[in-house]
Amino acid sequence: MNPFSVRTGLLLLALLGAGAAMGGTPGFEQRLAAAAMEQTQHRVRYDGAYVPIPYPGGDVPADTGVCTDVLIRAYRKLGIDLQKEVHEEMRDHFDAYPKYWGLSRPDTNIDHRRVPNLQVFFKRKGQPLPITDRAEDYKTGDLVTWMLPGNLPHSGIVVDQFSEDGQRPLIVHNIGQGPKLEDILFLFPITGHYRYQGPIPTKKKP
Secondary structure, three states, rough: HHHHHHHHHHHHHHHHHHHHHHOOOOOOHHHHHHHHHHHHHOOOEEEOOOOEEEEEEEEOOOOOHHHHHHHHHHHOOOOHHHHHHHHHHHHHHHHHHHOOOOOOOOOOHHHHOOHHHHHHHHHHHHHEEEOOOOOOHOOOOOOEEEEOOEEEEEEEEEEEEEOOOOOOEEEEOOOOHHHHHHHEOOOEEEEEEEEEEEOOOOOOOO
């Protein structure tokens, strides 16, 4: 067995166990944050190249990724496939999504890996939240998007750890060095703040 896999597995169990110790079974937000934290134990080379991947459940090579792959992989740990959810939403409501890339139809290889698409998706299918300069408004499991210098969109997940001064929740994100846990909440202009717990089950007709 790979010792590295054992260590990362133990980390995830420890994070989940900590949540349980503080009040029973960890909630969705805590489990999402733990899934994001686990990624910081892996070496991931930043690579935004277009890569054909299977559908559904497709992923780029595990040792590569961009900021959105942190979100995608965290949600997959919880059984939620953003590739599938984003594709089905864009298939049915393509005109609601950005047209920056000149596409005339959805593309299952890349749509879910683009921050502007995820922003629209989380606004439509999740819970859009206020953008503020109050650190306490950003809760564990929240999703945040920023605009980096050069008009580069970015995304990350709020976790249940805090800055050295205790004033800001930390973020797991990949800004070019692989998934990292960092104090970057207010480092760049925030462009979006969301919560998303997966698709709402449809009620079966009696």
